Amino acid sequence: MAAAVLVSVAMQLSLPDRHVLSPTVLFPSVEVLLLVVLVIGDPGRIDRRSPVLKRLTVALVIVMTVDNLAGVAELVRGILDGSDRDNGPVLLATGGALWLTNVIAFSLWFWLLDRGGPAARAMGTPRSAAFAFPENATPELVAPDWWPQYPDYLYLAFTNSSALSPTDTLPITRWAKMTMLVQSSISLVIAVMIIARAVNILN
Numbered sequence: 001m002a003a004a005v006l007v008s009v010a011m012q013l014s015l016p017d018r019h020v021l022s023p024t025v026l027f028p029s030v031e032v033l034l035l036v037v038l039v040i041g042d043p044g045r046i047d048r049r050s051p052v053l054k055r056l057t058v059a060l061v062i063v064m065t066v067d068n069l070a071g072v073a074e075l076v077r078g079i080l081d082g083s084d085r086d087n088g089p090v091l092l093a094t095g096g097a098l099w100l101t102n103v104i105a106f107s108l109w110f111w112l113l114d115r116g117g118p119a120a121r122a123m124g125t126p127r128s129a130a131f132a133f134p135e136n137a138t139p140e141l142v143a144p145d146w147w148p149q150y151p152d153y154l155y156l157a158f159t160n161s162s163a164l165s166p167t168d169t170l171p172i173t174r175w176a177k178m179t180m181l182v183q184s185s186i187s188l189v190i191a192v193m194i195i196a197r198a199v200n201i202l203n
Contacts, residue, residue, distance in 0.1 A: 001111065001118075001150045005035050008064055008104045011097040015071060027067035034060040054117065061108045068101045072186060079197050095194035099161065099187060106183040107157035111150050113175070121147045130176040131156065134168045161187040 009028040034056055041053050075094060111118060115126035126147065133152060135142045152169075159167040164184045171177045 001108065002035060002039060004104045004107065004150070004154060005031060005060070005064070008068075008101045011101045012067060012071070014097055015094055027063055030063050031060060031067075034063070050119075054119070057112060061105065061112060064101070064108070065105045068098060068105055069186070071098050071101075072189060076189065076193055079193055091194060091197060095190050098194070099190045102183065102186050102190070103157045103161050104154070106160075106179065107150070107154040109179060110156055110176075111153040113179075114148065114153070118150075121149075128173075130171065130173040132170045132172055157183065160184055164188055 009031055012028045013024070038053060038056055038060065041050065041056070071094075075091075075098065110131065114130045115121050115128070120126050124145075124147075129136070131148075133148055135146050135148075139146075156169045159169075160180050160183055164187060166180065171180050
């Protein structure tokens with residue numbers, strides 16, 4: 001999870017200044033600071049049931065999500081205004097960075113909200129599942145104590161952004177369905193409006 005956040009920060013810092021909230025380093029700096037506090041507060045596998053740590057984790061994901069949405073909105077506004085300040089390769093790189101950050105942000109939302117959160121899952125006291133993983137349907141193929149960890153949610157977010165629909169993991173609750181809908185919508189905007197524009201410029 002920490003590595004994914006750092007990748008997201010790197011993607012945000014790689015964007016042109018006009019595609020992120022000003023100042024450029026504000027949101028990435030806040031994300032790194034919150035991540036450092038979280039790692040210090042729970043340096044293991046995030047299995048401490050601390051309300052403070054949970055709020056900090058929620059704050060981290062909110063900051064990441066807001067920054068990415070602002071980047072998408074600003075870039076779309078530039079395209080609709082007919083701005084030609086960015087050439088094709090820059091637009092492709094920007095769209096790719098925003099798409100990847102979108103994947104990471106929503107993977108963190110899935111990881112944070114499913115089954116009571118990472119602490120509950122790590123301690124073996126999860127709540128009702130919001131997602132049906134293939135391991136749940138084939139328990140004989142996995143360890144008896146299997147439970148989803150962050151890479152499983154990262155894969156879920158990646159496939160949802162790529163296919164724009166569920167693949168092998170299905171949402172069960174309404175909040176899971178609506179969250180996946182929002183993620184797919186953002187990915188669709190990036191793919192259709194940003195990438196298509198960049199390809200058009202390259203041609």
